[in-house]
Amino acid sequence: MADSEEQKFSLQEVFDTFKLCLSENKEVYLQHYVDGWRELVKFLNSLGSVFGFISKDAVNKIKILVAYLDGENSSQYVTVQSMVKYELDNGLVDLTKRGNYPESGCRTLLRLHRALKWLELFLERLRTSSEDGKTSVMCADAYNESLAQHHPWVVRKAAGMAFCVLPARVTFFEVLNAGPPEQAVAMLGEALPLISEVYQVTEVLYAQHNLLDLP
Numbered sequence: 001m002a003d004s005e006e007q008k009f010s011l012q013e014v015f016d017t018f019k020l021c022l023s024e025n026k027e028v029y030l031q032h033y034v035d036g037w038r039e040l041v042k043f044l045n046s047l048g049s050v051f052g053f054i055s056k057d058a059v060n061k062i063k064i065l066v067a068y069l070d071g072e073n074s075s076q077y078v079t080v081q082s083m084v085k086y087e088l089d090n091g092l093v094d095l096t097k098r099g100n101y102p103e104s105g106c107r108t109l110l111r112l113h114r115a116l117k118w119l120e121l122f123l124e125r126l127r128t129s130s131e132d133g134k135t136s137v138m139c140a141d142a143y144n145e146s147l148a149q150h151h152p153w154v155v156r157k158a159a160g161m162a163f164c165v166l167p168a169r170v171t172f173f174e175v176l177n178a179g180p181p182e183q184a185v186a187m188l189g190e191a192l193p194l195i196s197e198v199y200q201v202t203e204v205l206y207a208q209h210n211l212l213d214l215p
């Protein structure tokens with residue numbers, strides 16, 4: 001398969017992976033979680049090099065988690081719940097300051113988890129926006145309500161500048177490649193509750209273990 005085909009973004013694929021994320025007893029499968037982010041990064045890459053620094057960070061974090069999924073302790077990384085238990089039971093997480101485990105699964109996933117909140121807020125704005133709604137404003141508002149509080153000034157500034165070059169709503173929907181805007185909006189309406197539930201389950205788990213502020 002040609003490279004360009006491999007990189008083609010599919011909103012349906014995002015929808016499908018987040019649907020597969022939760023087990024019957026509401027555990028989050030790490031593999032599907034990572035696959036969902038991989039698909040989203042394809043979309044980000046299609047927006048151009050201005051988003052390269054964001055894509056790079058997301059890819060780095062995905063790679064860290066993939067290394068655990070493929071590593072010698074892979075059976076401990078099947079779900080986010082098993083990962084949390086394994087890493088905590090074995091003292092593999094820097095809990096208060098950065099130390100021996102700067103790339104623990106728990107802290108790496110937390111960064112993506114926070115970004116998932118941004119995604120949920122952004123997609124909800126996109127879904128409910130009018131034809132003349134500005135994606136840059138939707139994106140910035142969603143960011144300021146979520147991820148921004150975890151980023152230093154320089155990252156906030158760079159992110160804010162990148163948002164300014166986001167395409168207009170109509171073009172954004174074209175890049176989404178999910179049919180006419182009404183069809184894409186309907187798909188977002190189906191995908192959002194799934195994303196939201198994955199977020200909530202992870203949030204509760206991390207709160208129960210006091211992991212929401214990992215350095």
Ligand SMILES: CCCCCCCC/C=C\CCCCCCCC(=O)N[C@@H](COP(=O)(O)O)[C@H](O)/C=C/CCCCCCCCCCCCC
Pocket residue numbers: 011014040041043044053054055057058111112114115118123139143147151155159166215
């Ligand atoms: C349904 C499809 C439509 C929308 C598709 C959106 C696609 C978005 C794809 C990926 C989003 C990127 C996720 C970024 C994860 C950032 C994790 C993070 O917070 N990292 C920071 C902290 O890490 P550590 O230093 O503690 O290891 C790191 O400092 C971040 C650096 C990069 C800046 C991150 C800004 C994130 C802005 C939100 C994404 C905007 C994308 C806009 C595209 C519409």
